[in-house]
Amino acid sequence: MVHFDHVTKRYGSLTVLDGLDLRIAPNEKVAIIGPSGSGKTTVLRALMTLDRIDDGVIWVDGEPLTHMRRGDGLVRADGKHLRRMRSKIGMVFQHFNLFPHMTALKNCMEALVRVLGLPVEEARQRAGELLAMVGLADKQDEYPARLSGGQQQRVAIARALALRPKIMLFDEVTSALDPELCAEVLGVIRELGRAHQLTMLMVTHQMGFAREFADRVCFFDSGRIAEQGPAREFFDAPRGERTQRFLRAVMDAG
Amino acid sequence: MSESFWDWAYVWQVLPELVDASVVTVKATVSGFALALIIGLAFAIARMIGPGWLRQTTIGIVEVIRSTPLLIQLFLLYYVMPEFGLTLDAMTAGVLALGLHYGAYCSEVYRAGLEGVPKGQWEAAVALNLPPWVTMKRIILPQAIPPAVPALGNYLVALFKETPLLSVIAVLELMQTAKLLGSESFRYIEPITLVGLFFLFFSLVAAALVRALERRLGRGSGRVAR
Amino acid sequence: MNALSHPHWRLLVAALACFAAAFALASATGLARSVPELLRGIGVTATVMFGGSAVAIVVAPVAALCKLYGGSAIRWLAIGYIETFRGTSALVQLFWLFFVLPHFGITLEPLTVAIAALGLNIGAYGAEVVRGAVLAVPRGQWEAASALNMTQSQTLRRVVLPQAWVLMIPAWGNLLIELLKATSLVSLITLADLTFKAQQINQNTLQTVEVFSIVLLVYLGLSLLITLGMRQLERRASFGLARGPGT
Structure with a gap:
């Protein structure tokens, strides 16, 4: 591989x-x-x-x-x-590197919309599923600064998975x-x-x-x-x- | 002194014309600054992610613009462009010169903002395979511009105060109007003092606004931690 | 280290290159006859520049100290001066002194008006620089001095200001470049400075591109010289004044 x-x-x-x-x-x-x-x-x-x-x-x-x-x-x-x-390839970083001006959901949607060109609704649904998978369905509208380090890193994992690497x-x-x-x-x-x-x-x-x-x-x-x-x-x-x-x-x- | 040195009747007589002229001043300020914001951003981006030759050229241009008088730049645009077949009316030349001059200053402000965005943000964008232009527009600029706003506001005030310079190429803004009124009546004290008060008033108001903005940004930055 | 690789030397080389290029351009375009005129213009520009900086360098600390430590009347006077000159532009101030003062029976030479207006303008900005630098000297310095039984004015003169000077030099460098650029305004009150000469030569020869390009190069060279001078000063002043952690 x-x-x-x-x-x-x-x-x-x-x-x-x-x-x-x-x-x-x-x-x-x-x-x-x-x-x-x-x-x-x-x-x-x-x-x-x-x-x-x-x-x-x-x-x-x-x-x-x-x-x-x-x-x-x-x-x-x-x-x-x-x-x-x-x-x-997807990557998760030591310092998370979440986009601070976007909610958890928007962080996960960004590449779906801008790279894959998915319609916003579809991207929203897929990003929601990813956040649910890392156990953060209830935090999807929070900004990174309001999440704990562990939660931020889980968002970062969901975000990296969005493009199905x-x-x-x-x-x-x-x-x-x-x-x-x-x-x-x-x-x-x-x-x-x-x-x-x-x-x-x-x-x-x-x-x-x-x-x-x-x-x-x-x-x-x-x-x-x-x-x-x-x-x-x-x-x-x-x-x-x-x-x-x-x-x-x-x-x-x- | 035979005549009284402050003539209220004369003040009321010239005031309407000065108010009309202030509209020209405001127009020059707004369009000049809009241009400066765009040019400044273009300079800053070219300097940050452009190829080597573009970077060096941009640094050179910004340095030359910042270290030479606006007046000379104004003359160059107004008198020299026609030689290249591009005749600009005075107002357009003035707005261009203001935009270029303050664009050079604004580019330094943007640059500080851009450099303040952590490297990890760029790397995350690469890892997500975002194209460079999307990275700039959606990830980097939204983080770089808010902290730059107060400093940009200061340059808006500075540009506003320099609009009287357009009088030298006969744009009928406040200063030129005041000089014309003065030369008609041989009384300069009222029109020029009024112009000074006008600038003083708006500069103080604007400076207070910038300070308020600074305070609000300072407090509201909780969202943008790290 | 190779002497020419030092950044200060590079500034000098760049400045000289600007002057050389300006001269070459003048010779190549048949403007060589105008060079003495331009030199006279540079002389006037330099006079206004030196006069203006002298005024600013005297006025700025006085205004700053009045604003910081003066009684309420003196403080408000200082604030009034600083805000008035920062709130309106150099051109407005120049015109006001030039056109309005005669109404009060005070008629000054244009050169005096120019030096006064520009010096007071830059002095107002300089006052804020001085104030910021004085405030940036750590509180502990004041406390150490009062522990040595020094008076407030002794502390200021012997402890605080010597440290503040070093902090101020870069900001003064920028202000002096602003002053150089502002000297071009004196052409509008009939002083025959570099800009004035440029317009005159332009009217006589109609070689607009060449004339203004030459003048642009000269201004660029002059501001490189100012930057060079300030860097030298900064280097000299910071000997033995290594400050705190970090710097």
């Missing part, structure tokens, strides 16, 4: 992704963990085309994402190609939340994984959730995958010394 083919990304002299190779199967749930600055968020940002990669190609659904076919070779994607490919990206979606609000957001994600055919990539610090929910865990260090494996195996018997140290540090902190 997703294939990072030798992808490199640099910020100035800093290499955040260093020739990354990563394949993700359809419907697979992958958790990405690692110390800060290891490049884990960049994986998601590159896939959402928020960051331009410097080298390599990202493939999505059998097609190049960052490039397009021209004759036998590949050239950098233009805006039109990016917009077509992006419709397969095949791949969902979750970028530290509980990091900005008070601990007692994390459960409601993780619950929504868990439900999503059970009920829908979705490929999911999540960057997370919630090791318990990663262990229970993910099919596979990738441990990132210095722009590369230092270790990966099936979730239970990875957490129960980490092989690398670096991985063990990281997990110990996280467990001690948690």
